[in-house]
Amino acid sequence: MTQPSNPGGKGEDPLAALQAVIAREKQAFIDAKDGRKKIGYLCNYAPQELFNAAGVRHVRLFKGGDTDVVSIGERFTQSVFCDFTKACLGSFSGNDPLYKALDRVYAAHSCNTIKRVSEIINQFVPVKLLSLPKLRALQSSRDFFHEEFIDLRKDLEKLTGNKITDEAIQENIVLYNKLRHILKKISELRKRANPPITGAEYLDLVTGFYYIDPKLALPLYEDLYAKLAAKESALTGERPLRLMMAGSVVADGDRRMLDILEGELGSRVVVEAHCTGVRPFLHSLRENGDPLRALSDGYLDQAPCAKMRPLSDSSESAGRLAQEYSVDGIIYVYLKFCICYGVGTKEFMTHFQKIGIPALEVSSDYSESDHGQIKTRVEAFIEMLNERKDNLDEQYIGA
Amino acid sequence: MSNTSVLDNVDDSLQEESWSPQAVERDALPKSPGLLSLYAIAKTFSLDAVDRIAKDGGNVVWGFVMGWSPLFRSLGYISGEGGLIMDSIRLSAEAVSAAESHCRVPVEICTPVKARCGIHHLRRPHNTIKKHVQFAGDCGMSDMMAGILPLEGIEVHTVEPLSLLNYDPARRPQYVQFYVNEIQRLAHWLTGKPVDEAVLAQELHDRNLVTRKIETILKLREKNPYYLTLGDVFVLAGGSNDYFATDNYEENKAKYNAILDQIIAEFDSVPENHDYIPLLKVGGCPFCGELCKVVDDAGGAIVGNNMVEPAYYREDVNPVESLAHFMIDQQLSGRGEDKSGGVFTNVVHHIEHQIEATGAKGVIVTGVINCPYTSIAQQYWQDYFKKKGVPFIVMLADTNAVPTEEVKMRLKAFVEMLV
Numbered sequence: 106m107t108q109p110s111n112p113g114g115k116g117e118d119p120l121a122a123l124q125a126v127i128a129r130e131k132q133a134f135i136d137a138k139d140g141r142k143k144i145g146y147l148c149n150y151a152p153q154e155l156f157n158a159a160g161v162r163h164v165r166l167f168k169g170g171d172t173d174v175v176s177i178g179e180r181f182t183q184s185v186f187c188d189f190t191k192a193c194l195g196s197f198s199g200n201d202p203l204y205k206a207l208d209r210v211y212a213a214h215s216c217n218t219i220k221r222v223s224e225i226i227n228q229f230v231p232v233k234l235l236s237l238p239k240l241r242a243l244q245s246s247r248d249f250f251h252e253e254f255i256d257l258r259k260d261l262e263k264l265t266g267n268k269i270t271d272e273a274i275q276e277n278i279v280l281y282n283k284l285r286h287i288l289k290k291i292s293e294l295r296k297r298a299n300p301p302i303t304g305a306e307y308l309d310l311v312t313g314f315y316y317i318d319p320k321l322a323l324p325l326y327e328d329l330y331a332k333l334a335a336k337e338s339a340l341t342g343e344r345p346l347r348l349m350m351a352g353s354v355v356a357d358g359d360r361r362m363l364d365i366l367e368g369e370l371g372s373r374v375v376v377e378a379h380c381t382g383v384r385p386f387l388h389s390l391r392e393n394g395d396p397l398r399a400l401s402d403g404y405l406d407q408a409p410c411a412k413m414r415p416l417s418d419s420s421e422s423a424g425r426l427a428q429e430y431s432v433d434g435i436i437y438v439y440l441k442f443c444i445c446y447g448v449g450t451k452e453f454m455t456h457f458q459k460i461g462i463p464a465l466e467v468s469s470d471y472s473e474s475d476h477g478q479i480k481t482r483v484e485a486f487i488e489m490l491n492e493r494k495d496n497l498d499e500q501y502i503g504a
Numbered sequence: 505m506s507n508t509s510v511l512d513n514v515d516d517s518l519q520e521e522s523w524s525p526q527a528v529e530r531d532a533l534p535k536s537p538g539l540l541s542l543y544a545i546a547k548t549f550s551l552d553a554v555d556r557i558a559k560d561g562g563n564v565v566w567g568f569v570m571g572w573s574p575l576f577r578s579l580g581y582i583s584g585e586g587g588l589i590m591d592s593i594r595l596s597a598e599a600v601s602a603a604e605s606h607c608r609v610p611v612e613i614c615t616p617v618k619a620r621c622g623i624h625h626l627r628r629p630h631n632t633i634k635k636h637v638q639f640a641g642d643c644g645m646s647d648m649m650a651g652i653l654p655l656e657g658i659e660v661h662t663v664e665p666l667s668l669l670n671y672d673p674a675r676r677p678q679y680v681q682f683y684v685n686e687i688q689r690l691a692h693w694l695t696g697k698p699v700d701e702a703v704l705a706q707e708l709h710d711r712n713l714v715t716r717k718i719e720t721i722l723k724l725r726e727k728n729p730y731y732l733t734l735g736d737v738f739v740l741a742g743g744s745n746d747y748f749a750t751d752n753y754e755e756n757k758a759k760y761n762a763i764l765d766q767i768i769a770e771f772d773s774v775p776e777n778h779d780y781i782p783l784l785k786v787g788g789c790p791f792c793g794e795l796c797k798v799v800d801d802a803g804g805a806i807v808g809n810n811m812v813e814p815a816y817y818r819e820d821v822n823p824v825e826s827l828a829h830f831m832i833d834q835q836l837s838g839r840g841e842d843k844s845g846g847v848f849t850n851v852v853h854h855i856e857h858q859i860e861a862t863g864a865k866g867v868i869v870t871g872v873i874n875c876p877y878t879s880i881a882q883q884y885w886q887d888y889f890k891k892k893g894v895p896f897i898v899m900l901a902d903t904n905a906v907p908t909e910e911v912k913m914r915l916k917a918f919v920e921m922l923v
Contacts, residue, residue: 183879185612214667217644221880224669224849234669239640239662245685246664252678414640414662416651441612442876448617448648451608451655468610 119329120306123313126325130317134162135202142208142265145230147193147223149385149407150213150237152254152400154281157319158273159261164203165315166210167381168196169356172471181225187442188471189354190222197229204229209264211257213237215412216445233260239414241405251401258397274396278403280319285386287326288314292383294333295375296430298344301336304374304382305363311381312357345371346490349432351378351423351453351464353443359471362438365480370487376430378423384408387426411445411453419449420456427462434490435464436483463490533731533774538766545759546739549748551587557750558584558632565694566624566636567650569663570844571830573745574707574817575687579694582750584633586742589616591623596902599623607652614874615902617645624656634658637690641665641835641845643877661693665845668835676832683828701823708817708826710757714744717764719814724771726862729805731774732767733796734785740764741812780805781922784864786855786885787871787878795870795899798912802919806868808858810851813839848881852888859894865922866895868915873900895922 134143144156145166156163168174169192177199178191196204212223213235223234235253238246258269291310294301302310310329313322348366355362355377366372377383390403408422427435435457439446446453450466457464465486467479558564563581576583596615599622603609607621624631636658638650642665650660663686666679691699718741725732732740749756781804785795788811796806815833818826834844838851855867869885871878882898889896897918899911907915 181880181883182876183883185874185879186876214665217647217877220667220669221848221877224847225880225884227669227849232669234667236665236667238664240664243664243689245682245689249664249678249682252675256672256675411648411651414651415654415660416648417654439610441610444613444644444648444876447610448613448621448645449651450610451652454608455655466608 119325119332120302120309123325123329124309126321127309127313127316130321131164131203134164134316135206137162143206144209144211144264145204145207146210147212147219148215149380149410150215150404151211151235152257152404153319154274154277154390154400155254155258155261155269155397156211157277157280158269159258159265160267161261161265166193166196166204167315167354167357168192168201168203169354170359170361170471171195172473174199174201175471185442187218187353187440187444189356189440189443190218192356192471194222194225197226209233211235215410218442218444233257237412238405239412241409241413247402247405250405251398254397254401271396274400275392277319278390278396278399279392280323282389282392284314284319284323284326285389287323287330288386289383291326291330291333292376292386294330295373297338299338299340300345300347300373300375301333301338303363303367304348304350304377305360305367307374307377307383308355308360308363308381311383311385314385315357344494345373346434346487346494347375347430347432348372349376349378349423349427349430349435350374350382351427351435351437352446353379353439355379355381355438357381361471361473361476362436362467362469362479365476365483366436366487369480370484372487372490374436375432376426378408378426380410384422384426411449416449416452417456420453423453424456424460424462427457428460432462433494434486435462436467436486437464438467438469441468441470463493533728536731536736536767536770538763538770539732539736541759541766542736542740542743542763545748545756545763546743549586549746549750551584551591553750554582554584554587555632557582562751563694564633566633566653566658567638567660568745569637569639569690569831570642571815571834572687572827574711575690575699575704575827576694577746577753578700578704578707579691581694582746583637586746589620595619595623595626599626602626607656609649612874613645614872616872617643617649620646621649621652624653624658628656631657635694636660637663637694639663639665639843639845641667642843643875645875661690663690666832666835667845668832669847671836671847679832680825680828683831684824687824687827699824704827705819705823708823709819711744712816712819714761714764715814715816717761717768718744718812720768721764721771722812722814724768726807727771728774728777729780729782729807730777730800731771733800734806734809735796737809737812740767781866781919782807782862782864783866783868783919783922784855784858784862785809785868785870786851787869787882788875794907795868795915798907798915799868799919801912802916803923804919807862807864810839810854810858813837813854815839848877849884851881852885855885855889856892866897866918868918869896869898871898871900873902 142161144161144163147166169189174195175188175191178195181194182191207230210226210230210232212219214220214237223232226232238250240246388407391399409419411419437453554564564584565581566584568583568585596619599619602622602625603618606625609618609621636653638660640647640662653660688698743760747756747760783804783806785806817830835846838846838848869882
């Protein structure tokens, strides 16, 4: 397992405390019987601000990593589907209490897999699937996405019986901007030569973002930031290898690659170019003007996933992150049958090569059967990076 | 690179001898002169032919948008995709290898997409067709393949899709306007000008005339489905996109129409045959001609499918809006499945309607191996028809496969079970 960094030093580990809050909030979501509607959403293009303004309880549906749940999902997909979506279907079909508690699911048509899976989920829980434009620079696409959000607002009002005011949306934009900002700031602490938090720990923080009530989450993150920022930043001993993880979604419950990279091989993931790492926190929404327009524009303007066009937007965005965080190398991981990141591999790898950052492509799933093979490949890559790093460090010291 | 034609993998099956009483009767039928003429013009529509057009400075583009071929023609463009797809089947081993090694397409991706990707890579040194139109509602693999085409020196235009799972009739004007914008944007990209509405209106009208004839032929097939197999129907319907025309558009359009008239007339003298097990075929078809033959051999006949269903362009509205309506209706019907970005769960209603209309006794669900989208749809359809008590069988194959003995045995057993 990944070694925790214990950012608080002595006393209670705030990360462990955060995990306890996440577990509590998940259970509260399941148990709540106060009449508030419970909704789940797939993908980062579904607007939490609007859900929160509607007064619903909301969680992102991104549990994964359990092969037993995957096998339940295969009842609907056969084996030729990515494990993430199979796990999602398995959670519905296998009566996962979190998924069973839902009144409605919202999804954005990011990849075709999500679109198809949405049609199947519709058999368990009513689904609303948003059209998601792929050309965010196009005004007509932006206008249509705005219309989709107007429709979504009406749908939520119908579901809850609550009117969603502009003021409520505005308040939530401000609140979520603060959350995104603090999570970005925490991530930026990883720019230090001695990052105060591991990649696995950062993903736990991100997990909290999707499960914890935002008003409760904000002070927790602010407190955590203060503790992490105060932590000794000077590097003692050898600098750990700095890596970026890019590619497919890393589910809540899938820490396989991180366990190898950080736990077994001692490197440090300092930044992520996937949708459950720092990527969703890179942008801020406008806090003035029409709040619904600010929402639709802001969500399109977030760091793009591979489904957006041109594909080079995604690879360049990932490349910028890698440079900004001064990584030694990139692990480009995609789930088998993740069409977006699988077929898109060449674009990403070509770009990483162009900017001079070594990258390793790894295709994986949730099973343990290829653990040894993946570890061997990653180990060889890390050895190569370590040699390169030592050479660079020597050159730097000698300069 | 290749001299293969659209028909090479379809009409071979007609040359073999069969053994069942139904197939013997089928083979004893006179060969349709209209069909032979159809095959003759279809063979002229090849990748080589569109390459020649492009080399001579003609307008050729890769990719297509399902149902929008009249638009491409009204803009003076030919889509090379038909030729490319069929060549990709022929060249799959070489092209798949190129896709996996040079384009880094994962091994688990389906063969048709890998082959198409590989062909673009292999053609790169001498490729003269530099534009590709991609409907982003198309299957995810095709869409992602288009995403990496710029690395092969091809400029890609993306047509935005709608997702209509939660179709709201009150929003239809918004949906129409959305696709109108996309149509005009595509026209500007290809020609620098808006759509010429008069030309498009004529194309839509001509297409409707053709569709009416195809609908008549589909109805006439009930008289004797062995005279015109489902494989033939696919070729016939495929021709309605471009009339198999490269540089001889108006001429081929007239020829194609004459062939349809001829086939309709031929049915006057075709002996009636109702001694077969009527079946439906649902899903993509990697070996359609061969599959039909195996079904025939076992005493069945495929009388309907979800891919070729007559659908008309509205002529009572502006032609650009008509194309938009057409796309929306395609998506809602689930017709064409991913090719139209359709709602696949809606296909069952279409199948149910066809079962009622044709008296089909079973459903053959077909698809390409390793297609995740097919896999999820198949399971849904299976579950649905199981509940309804409709017998079905699932047949998966690679694109360049011919039916193995195992496939033949399974199909025969399925048909025999229905007797």
